Every structure is written in C-alpha cells, then in structure tokens.
Amino acid sequence: MKRVLITGANRGLGLELTRQYLERGDQVFAASRQPDSAADLQSLQSQYPDQLTLLALDVTSEDSLHAAHAAVAAKTEALDILVNNAGILPGHPGAGVGDDPGTQRLGQLRYADAMQVLATNAVGPLLVTQQFLDLLRKGRKSRIVSISTGLGSLTLKASGSQYHYSASKAAMNMYMRTLAAEAGHDDIVSIMVDPGWMRTDMGGTGAALLPADSARGIIRLTDQLHAEENGSFVTWQGKPVPW
Template sequence: MKRVLITGANRGLGLELTRQSLERGDMVFATSRRPEAATDLQHLATQYPGHLTLVQLDVTDEASIRAAHEAVKVVTSSLDLLINNAGIYPGMGPEDPENQRLGQFTADGALQVLRVNAVGPLLVAQAFLDLLRAGSKARILSLSSGQGSLEWKASGDPYHYSASKATLNMYMRALAAEIGQYGVLSILVDPGWVRTGMGGSAAAQDPAVAAKGILRLADQLHAEENGSFVTWQNQHVPW
C-alpha cells in the first residue's frame, strides 16, 4: 500500500488518479480547494473507508499549504508519492482568467496562471518534502504538458499556459537535482490531450488510460530518470 497525495483531485485527471489509486489499495490524500463541494470524492470516501482522506488545499495560498501538511501529518508520518496535478488553462474553468491572447494580456492574468501551474506545485513539494523523505522510494510526479516544451512550441496562443508549464519544468528539474540525495525522485509528465473539463470533449486521450500510465510510471521510476520530462507512456519529451 502506497501513501499518495494528489492535488486537484476533485475533477478530471486528478479524480481518475484518485479512483485508480484507491482501486489498487493505496491510502490517498485527495486535495481540493473546496472538499465540501467535491461530491465525487465524497462518494469515493464512502466506498473506501479508511483509505481516502479529503484535504482542503489551495496551491496558491501558503497558509492553506501549511494547514494541509498538518492535516496529512495527523494521519500519516510519511508519503510515498506526490502527484502535482492541480492546474488551470485560461478560459476552460469558471474561475480561470478569460484569455491569453495577444492584445488582451494583463499582468494579473499571467501571474495567476503561473502561481497555480508552476509556483504552487513547487511550494507543495517543499511543504511535504519531510513526509516524502520518510517514505519508501518516494516520488514526485508533476503534470506538465507538451505545450511547455520550447522545442515543440510552434504557435502563439496559449501564452500563459505554455509559459507556466515551461516554468514548472524548470522548477521541478531544479528540485530533482537537489532532492535526489535524499532518495526522492522528481519527474515531469505530459499526460497528453485528455478528455476532461480542461481538455474539452474533443480531446483524444481517455483520462482512465492516462491515469493508468502515470501510476505505472511512478511504480517503475529509476534513479537515473530523476529530473526527466516524459509522456505518460514514458517517452522522452524535448525541453
């Protein structure tokens, strides 16, 4: 049984990762900004009593991150896997910035995306590092995107989302270089274009397939892969 923390677990790929982790017997800490409104997670909690803990967490709020750490620490003294899944794509969610097109940019809109998609995951990893260091072959998987690849970038829009994922890549690559000495590995994972509220109904990728591949990656990750950027099928993605 692994002890798994998943951010943004109330919907989309985060919810599917939570479901599959529970199905294989893991102890899961599922975080969201509003657990009281996360009806799908609450339903899973009734299905898997003692295996699922709902935790309030806003990755842009440092006090919320500290409180989430304390809440998890009450239940367990260690974590084996952190999945940084929480993220936004401007215009695809009710609380997201409305646009990221040339001629419509604002500093606040850009910074909001960067805080959620890049800075937040780094702060979460920092806060939970003590529990990860106490875990067994602990891993940090941060969900990035092919849009964050400088080599692959061939369009303008989306500006903020692409920049935020490239920033996330650098943060987690740097983190990997530092925490490898503790036996904790950090990699970036491109889950593909997934059919979720963020990805939209036209997306080709089934979230169940992507989630299965991501969890398989976590299980099979080796020390020499620390700091890598791969797809959910463990194929190299250029920086």
C-alpha cells in the same frame, strides 16, 4: 500499500488517479480547493472511508499549505508519492482567470492573469513539494510526479496561443527539474509528465485519450521509476519529451 498525495483531485486526471490508487489498496490524500462540494470525491470517500482523506488545499496560499500538511501528518508519518496535478487553464470554466477568451490573445494579455496562472501552475507545485518534503524523505522510494504538458516544451511550441498556460508549464518544468537535483540526494525521484490530450473538462470533447488510460500509464510509470530518471520530462507512456 503506498501513501499518496494528489493535488487537484476533484476532477479529470486527478480524480481518476485518486480512484485507481484507491482501487489497488493505497492510502490516498486527495486535495482540492473545495472538497465539501466535490461530489465525486465525496462518493469515493463513502466507498473507501479507511483509505481516502479529503483535504482543502489552495496551492497559492501558505496558510492552506500549512493546514494541509498538518492534516496529512496527523494521519501518516510519511508519503511515498506526491502528484502535483492542480492547475488552471485561462478561459476554462472554473479557472477564475481570463474567462473572456479575448484576453488570451496578443494585444489583450493582462498582467494579473499571467501572475495568477504562474502562481498556480508553476510556483504552486514547487511550494507544495517543499511543504511535504519532510514526509517524502521518510517514505519508501518516494516519487514526485508533476503534471506538465507538451505545450510547456520550448522545442515543440509552435502556436501563438495559450501564452500564460504554456509559459507556466515551462516554468514548472524548470522549478521541478531544479528541485530534482536536490531531492535526489535523499533518494527521491522527481519527474515531469505530459499526460496527453485527454477528454476532460479542460481538454474538451475532441480529445481521444481517456483520463483512465492516462492515469493508468502514469501510475505504472511511477511504480517503475529508477534513480537515473530523476529530473526527466516524459509522456504518460514513458517516452522522452524535448525541453
């Protein structure tokens, strides 16, 4: 049995990862900003009352991070897997930032939007990992998986769109690659994963990849990680992504 913490677990990929880890018998701590209104998570908790713990977590709030850590530490002495999945896409419903698509175009970009996206998508995963590092150090072959995107690749980026989102994911890649160099001394493997273009609220209906397939690949990838893969950037199928 693995002890797994997943951020942004209330929908999309995070919800599917939560479901699949529960189905195989793992203990899951599912974090979201408003777990009381997360109907799908509430349903899963009724199915798996002994395995699933719902956590309130805003990755941009130090107080929220401390409270979530205390809640997890009260139930387990260690974590084996951390999935940094929480993130926002400007212009997407529920993001709370840049709801007008016009603000995502050159000439209309806003400082406040940029800072909020960077805080959530880049700094957030770093500080979540820092907060729970003590529990990860006590885990069994602990793994940190941070959900990135091909849009965060400097090599692949060729479109004049998604300024803040792309930059935030590139920044997250650097933060987590830097952390990997230190975490590796504790035999913790940290990787960044492009989950693919998924058919979710964020990805849209035009995407061909189902969240269940991406989640299945990420779980398989995480289970098979070796020390030499620490700090790598790969797809959900384990193929290298250029930085």
